[in-house]
């Protein structure tokens with residue numbers, strides 16, 4: 001049998017498996033749920049709001065009734081479940097902080113809910129955060145994921161490639177994972193082992209898989225594109241879905257050029273994974289929020305919250321009954337807008353993600369400036385492969401740069417100095433450091449800003 005015939009049978013069997021699963025366990029019906037979401041994305045906005053308000057009321061009552069610690073938090077805030085009628089009432093509820101979740105996570109689990117999985121995140125600055133999920137909540141999350149990918153043509157069962165952390169490894173567990181991945185059409189390639197010496201093997205593996213879609217760390221997808229180009233290789237894809245890191249526009253351009261693919265970043269965090277997916281039709285980079293499943297708010301410096309505008313994100317997962325996360329401050333910030341996209345979807349929009357709010361820079365006077373200044377400044381440069389901004393005291397930055405072809409140090413340094421002077425103040429100190437590679441975090445993510453003055457954890461030398 002030819003490979004494409006085998007793959008066709010595999011895909012069909014995998015889809016049938018999920019259809020059958022939905023019949024025996026409706027709460028796990030991933031296919032039905034995804035089909036449903038394909039319709040609800042076009043609902044009149046009032047109907048969508050109705051759905052999320054109903055879910056919100058049920059979630060708040062559930063948290064009140066099954067989690068004594070959550071009830072105490074609400075009482076301390078002078079709010080009872082009946083005070084929350086619609087999403088507009090959300091700001092009456094307390095904000096759930098990372099510290100609260102990390103230190104008291106076990107007390108934030110609901111009683112009487114069958115948990116199916118636990119997700120462990122973070123750990124670079126202390127104990128890791130653990131989030132439990134139940135079957136129905138996980139299905140909503142995954143269905144939102146597959147709907148988002150479908151906007152770029154990737155459907156459940158299709159062959160696809162993942163470029164994330166971890167290694168290929170050996171042993172029985174790995175072999176089992178390989179079989180499971182094969183059935184799902186998924187080819188996993190380790191992001192951090194990719195380099196100039198083995199890029200050819202990565203390209204071969206992707207071509208052998210028949211995949212037309214790549215999902216992975218933003219920095220890894222970009223690295224693959226630039227290595228493919230430099231080695232004079234060819235790898236054509238339909239769409240790339242980069243995630244977990246801010247996407248500088250020049251990286252998107254390289255991926256588009258090399259892969260001939262659409263670049264559709266998506267957004268989530270370890271605790272609430274399906275937050276936003278790129279609209280393929282919007283003129284400006286736009287993520288549509290998974291409004292049937294989550295509510296995003298932005299928090300201003302004064303502590304007020306709203307559903308549009310700029311600020312730190314507060315995330316409510318409407319479907320996690322095992323461990324309700326309500327108004328969770330996930331550490332990211334950005335710009336939210338309501339519905340109004342040219343594609344006709346009535347879902348809300350994220351127009352910008354600034355990355356971790358902790359990754360800020362301080363001006364000479366001590367004011368905070370978003371770390372998004374990094375991608376903003378470096379988009380004006382030429383011949384920069386990678387960069388990282390390290391701040392050791394207010395008004396000072398060290399720009400670590402990995403140079404590529406056509407880099408003109410004196411011109412670029414003058415330009416970058418000018419941009420940072422503008423943002424950090426006229427007495428700003430800007431130093432340059434030329435390096436072979438920039439360090440990543442312990443979790444393997446690229447970091448554009450490391451604020452050592454504010455206590456940013458030094459990254460592992462990976």
Ligand SMILES: [Zn+2]
Nearest residue numbers: 279282341343
């Ligand atoms: Zn749209």
